[in-house]
Amino acid sequence: MRLAVVVDSDAFGGAEVYARQLLRRAPGFVQRTVLAAAPVVDQLRGAYGVSTIPLTRHGASAPELRRLLDRLAPDVVHVNLVDPASNVAAMEAALACAPTVVKLHLEGSLGPDPADLRAAYADVAGALAPSAVIAAQLCEDIGVPAPRVHHIRNGVDIPPRLVRRVRRPGEPLVVGAVGRLTEQKGFDILIEAVRRIDPRGQWLDVVMAGSGRDAEALHCQATGLPVRFVGHCDDVPALLRTLDGFCLPSRREALSLALLEAMAAGLPCVTTAVGDTAEAVGDAAVVVAPEDVDALASGLEGLLRTDAWRSELGNRARARAVRDFDAERMVSETLTVLAEAAAGRPAA
Secondary structure (H helix, E strand, O other), X not given: OEEEEEEOOOOOOHHHHHHHHHHXXXXXXXXXXXXXXXXXXXXXXXXXXXXXXXXXXXXXXXXXXXXXXXXXXXXXXXXXXXXOOOOHHHHHHHHOOOOEEEEEOOOOOOOOOHHHHHHHHOOOOEEEXXXXXXXXXXXXXXXXXXXXXXXXXXXXXXXXXXXXXXXXXXXXXXEEEEOOOOHHHOHHHHHHHHHHHHHHOOOEEEEEEOOOOOHHXXXXXXXXXXXXXXXXXXXXXXXXXXXXEEEEOOOOOOOOHHHHHHHHOOOOEEEEOOOOHHHHHHHHOEEEOOOOHHHHHHHHHHHOOOHHHHHHHHHHHHHHHHHHOEHHHHHHHHHHHHHHHHOOOOOO
């Protein structure tokens, strides 16, 4: 099966981590090529073909992508969609060349021309949704026929063993956050929560990994607080091993890969009830309402309580990740849909 994966993004984040997982884990009989925009292409290189495409996100057309796909002649194209209206040009270029399966990573607006958007989605061979909310939007708002919509939860690498940081007496608790530095991820709320905790004499350091358009504003907001920005992180598992806890305060999310990676690493996690998160993690993380600074601060202060509580919560997180969030399961389910699309049959 000749598979082309299209990643038309302006920054590396969860959607791109998903694409990299799929490309790396696909079996040898799948001939893989990734076509990625310049801002993310270097992070997607691997033992498969790689081509750079112009960034056409929110653009009217994608002629260079269309030309490359015509030359590749794939059996199926898989297009990463950040939100419903963001990558329509890439999707239309793919549809003109081969059966196309899309993955919608975030729910969102249908844009200024909902009828045109629905028409573009009408011909997709399959649509993948990492949350029930996104699956519902694909069916009910966008009009993709229900048999073509597949709810496939995200998955991550499960470390074979846990390596937890040894925290020396008197050291601050180090809590990490990983993701695009954008409004969606809620890192401004995390900074405000730290502002409320810090004057109480609590020992807490926060490490934020990622890049994005709100970086400068977040840096300014965190002035004088124990918040450190480390930029884009090429080795998230290594970063996680330096942490005592993890926080993802998203305003909108399906089921965050960064959160699942932290759970797989056995970290106690504080996150928000967005998308499928609360139902998926259950009692394996502290889940608070989105945009509630006080609740987030309370959740973080809970991590400061005792080593025993952090260890118990981290063990719950690890067990839930092993049971439900292995990338092998995600990739296997995804490849089934892609293979059925390539063969011209709807996946059951």
